Amino acid sequence: MPFSPAFHPRLLNALRHYNRNRWLADVGAGVTVGIVAPPLAMAFAIASGLKPEAGLWTAIIAGFLISALGGTNVQIGGPAGAFIVIVYGIVERYGLANLLIATACAGVLLVLLGLFRLGTLVRFVPVSIVIGFTNGIAVLIALSQVKDWLGLSIDRMPGNFFSQIDTLARHLGSFNPYAFGLGTACVAGLFLWPRLTMTGSPMMQVLERHTVRTFARVPAPVVALVTLSLLSWALKFPVETLGTRFGGIPQALPVFALPDFSWDTVRLLVTPTVTIALLGAIESLLCARVADQLATDPHHQKHDPNQELVALGVANLVVPFFGGMPATGTIARTVTNLRAGATSPVAGMVHAVTLAVIVLVAAPLALHIPLAVLAGILLSVAWNMGEWHEFLRLRHFTNHYRLLMLGTFLLTVVFDLTVAVEAGLFMACALFVRRMGEQFRVERLPEPPLPAGDAALPPGPRPVAAWRLRGALFFGAAAKIDPILQAVEAGPPGMDVVLDARDLVVLDTTGLDALAQVLKAVAARGGRLLVQNAPEQPRSLMERSGFAARLAAQGLEDLPV
Structure with a gap:
């Protein structure tokens, strides 16, 4: 594919016919997503073995850059659940400094992929492999949250599946019923909240129409985070919080710092770099395709995969210098952005500004957030992330499809995503060759x-x-x-x-x-x-x-x- 230096963010197209109505719609959507983002960003960072502010400032900086420079109208960028397992493994094996270097190198690789117009190559990954590793990551995310959900006294979870199971089993004696209750209430609330405010529900019949409409716009994660944190604080539940584990969130801008860099280190980080770049590209472009399918706004344009990769690369190149983590397109926040009425990348930029204001103003309040509540949010994310119905549909597909999907799923859970994708692509190529050979x-x-x-x-x-x-x-x-x-x-x-x-x-x-x-x-x-x-x-x-x-x-x- 030819090299093309063309750099044309979607924002430039969106502003050509911009007006007051679209501005108001984008601001409303951006503020809504900005309110949704904090609990998810903190939860993703903590589950990845990082401090909560790493997730927050990644959502702010990367979210702004991906919207301003990207090739989509409504996509929201930031930390994503898919990266939890990858980041945790890199931090455990290579350390935090090397995670920052690998993320920056992945950013350079993503920029090159976009400039050389290789964005369409992501579509060559078979859907069975994507479903397999997505479901595998969802299982690992859920498993990583069992510790905080049950309130177990474990200093640090190991990185591999069987060691995690063994560690959890050995520490069941430290079970905390208060943490378990908060986490379970969070999961139940996230499940029930959208259904309580549906048309025809008992709550809709009891409350006035305009009251319910306003009430229903409050995102479920925010409702769960605020109510359960207040409950825990008021009743003085003996549970671990952000304050007891991390000392809270700094109420200040992040400091620019260069990580220790050497070419010898970069050579050791080839596999983590490729993994971050590959997963980021797949997640972001899949998210952009979902947004294209759901969009109904007449101003919406199909995404430009190469421009999106360039923006994603720039974001991942910048955030490590502020202590951030890998970023990509996020399906949950993008769908929220769409449903809130976003029409252009301005909504994503407003989301980042809103989130920055929340962090700088309300950071002291985060001291009282129970980790069990964040675990409940991530358990819900893991459930919604997985395409579990695909396991039930396997009987309708060929043995080739079953082998690819189940093989990738099991390899992701038992080993890691890199092995799973490499083995999955090898199996896909081998099975394709076999099938084409059978046709001759x-x-x-x-x-x-x-x-x-x-x-x-x-x-x-x-x-x-x-x-x-x-x-x-x-x-x-x-x-x-x-x-x-x-x-x-x-x-x-x-x-x-x-x-x-x-x-x-x-x-x-x-x-x-x-x-x-x-x-x-x-x-x-x-x-x-x-x-x-x-x-x-x-x-x-x-x-x-x-x-x-x-x-x-x-x-x-x-x-x-």
Whole structure:
């Protein structure tokens, strides 16, 4: 794909026909999402093994940059649940400083992917692999929150699945019923809140219409966070809070700092860098596609995947210098933005400003937020993140699809996302090759399909055998030429062979070598080989490789078409 230095953020298009009504709609949507963002950003950071302010300032800085520079109208960027497992593993294995370096390097890689217009390559990842690792990440997110949900006294959770299970089992004796109650109430509230304010619900019938409409606009995570934090503070529940674990959130702007950088370190961080870049690109572009499908605003334009990758890269390059974590497009906040009436990237920028104001003004109040409530929010995120119904639909798909999806899911849970995606893509390629190879067929014809009006083979008493080639003759199907070789070796001396290639859709060099073996076998028996009706791609390869000239050297008149 050609290099294109074109840099055209979607914001420039959106502002051309901007007006007061769209401004008011974007401000309302941005403020709404800005109110939703704090509990999610803090929860993602804490679950990743970082301080809560890392998630908050990532949501602010990356959210602003992704909206201002991106290629979508309504996408909201920031920390995402999909990164929890990845970031936690990197911090545990390489340390926080190296996470910052890997994130910045991933940002550079994403910018290059966008500039070289490689955004469409993300679509080549099979949907079965995406569903598999998404569900696997959801399981790991839920497992990582069991500690705070149950209030267990564990200093630090290990990074792998079986060690986490063992650690949780060994510390069940420290179960805290108050934490469990708060976490369970949070999950129940997040599930029930949207249903309580639905049209026709008992609450709708009790309260006045305008009151309910205003009430229903308050996001469920905010309601759960505020009410349960007040309950815990008022009743003095003995549970761990943000204040007891982290000492609260600094009520100040983040400090710009350069992490220790060396090329030796970068070489060690190739795998984490590629993992962050790959996952960020997949999550962001999938989120943009979802937004395109849900958008009903007449001003909405389909996303530009390459511009979105450039913006995502810039955001991930910048946030590490302020102690942030990897960022990507976030489906939950993007959908909230859409439903709140957003029409342009201005809404995402307002969301970032709103969140910054909340952090700078209300940071001291975060001291009293129970970690069990944040765990409940993440348990809900994990449940909504997973596409669990796809497991039930597996019976309708082929064994290939089942193997890819279940294999990626299990590898994500048991090992890590990098192994899962690498193995998944390898299996996808291997199964694709096998399936395409199965589609190639060699059919014996009763008589040679000679073209009308053309004497392709000289007349005479020589025996003739004919076959038709159907499908793609490539390295995965070359062995299917063997029946022709066997028939030639078993046939009478001097037998001519005709191959009708009108249904040969693709020919690669391995397939061409198989045809060359047929030519060699036919010539060794004193016969001649004719390849008829070859389409453009096979014919071009035959001519460029010299195979057509070898056929013509036999003295036949119609070669190789």
